[in-house]
Amino acid sequence: MARWRVMLVGCGYIAPFHLAAWRGLNNVEVIAVCDLDEKKARERADTFGVERVLTDYETAIRELEPDVVDVATPPATHPEIIEAAAAGGAHVLCQKPFAESLREADRMITTCARAGVRLMVNENLRWSRVYRELRALLDQGTLGEPYYLQIIRDRLFLGKPLFPDQPFIRDMPRAMLYEVGIHFVDCVRFLLGEIESVHCRMRRINPQMRGEDVIVLSLNLVGGQVGIVKADWCSRQRNDAIAESIRLSGTEGTVVVSDDGRMSLLLNDGRTIEQGTFDETYLEGQAFPRAHAHFIRGLETGEPFETDGRDNRRTLAAVLAGYESAERQAVVRPDGGES
Template structure:
């Protein structure tokens, strides 16, 4: 197929991470970037040695002969930009969350099917050795029937871009539930072989953001901007096979330190992902297995996979349809929290 020509749309914090990853992958050349802030687009293009920059992504799609784009913009732009790129005949790697709701995510999947182009959601934790190791233990039957999963990402002071699009529900879709949950909710569903969700009971809280407390280092704050999202959310998700997933996500909490976890309970064994541990019975004893894992650059591995899918015409991991289901669950959490009632699928 030859060298893959790439454009990156949005070159703020996560856009630069994508650029670094692309430059670490063979047979790939980033030929252009787009950002609505011209000075930022110019500066990033110069610092990464990229020949051209734009302030309008549609102009880039029209003028450049691109094989692929990364979409690294605010959440509300993910769906329209993805659809435009796919219709322009360009393969898409879209940052998480897939969109601001499941309806917008479905538009992306429909466009990918209509154009026969690759759509991949950037859920980089799938490419960690920790996640791959746990998945292999699951596949080999060490856990048996997984009936309960518990996942969480909890921060002490991590509200991103206070007052910016991050904390504006119309532009972000929500707070930590839509910002952080896609990663570990995706992992739980993947480990459990994507059982169909049938019910959700969700709760949200905003205890620090409205007081302009607990800012994090990610994003660019905008003084006087809105904060109308949660800073902590949690939910119980019921699945068709009788299993349950518990999810909790926070940008700000009164806890000892930032923590992330993914716990699986099966009838033959249990697992923790961070760091990987397996708990089971062997030779009449309850034992703990600690696999050796390698530290890898999640973004480089993710983009290697994306490029390979384009070169070989194979389906990406994760699939767009899986991303839509994750968004349906997140939508249901917000609806349940708003109404105080369980949402049934």
């Protein structure tokens, strides 16, 4: 029997990516999938060879006593599911966005701590190959002291079917920054550290959307670095299959990832080193498998999770500050203060 018995709650769009990631780990078994929609849960179970299909997570947790609850439901449901998991003594891997408010995030963090279970937010993007490569270049000192990072992610949905797999996104009052921008905020933190203040502009271009579909974030880091995040569901990249176009500058060199996926290392000493092409999307690449492996490794070794609840609360705080900034047209500090 596998060491870690996982129950997946939530069988929507993201579930197959989770199930595929669990399947790749040989000390993990997904013992059950759970969804209010039994048919959907059944489909996932059939596809991934999961034995049990359930619709009531509370009873399921009580009866099956999983070691891990993998929460892949919408944010509004996270507090009550995590409450049940903690009560059942299960560790939690919770899909982003972690929470709808900082108060809820705090509550979930406290709940897990009191129950003695561990909590990681499933922030998969920072596990993509391109971000790990950037992190390695920083760690090796290749770029010197970093001072600027820009991440651009454009995808075209204007005049096309809008999120056929995730129709709920159309109706979200907070859409792009909350659903997608949050990944990039996490990656900026992963590469540059903590965020001091945020300035954000957002637009809604697509009339089919309720919330924003263009975001431009200026993130001011505690260390003085500047991060720019621009994401957009209304325009194309040269190669839409790639993840992001990125520019990261330090005192010794710059890394450029173009919107055709090509990565170049432009060293200040004059050398230009081509690093190949990064065309792994964060859904279909190694991001989820690595995130899930990190979670299991953390459980086995006791090492901290990169994105535990407390860490991810900071990402969430910056995102919420972004909305406040866009609304008030002001520079906002994630801790709630005015800059």
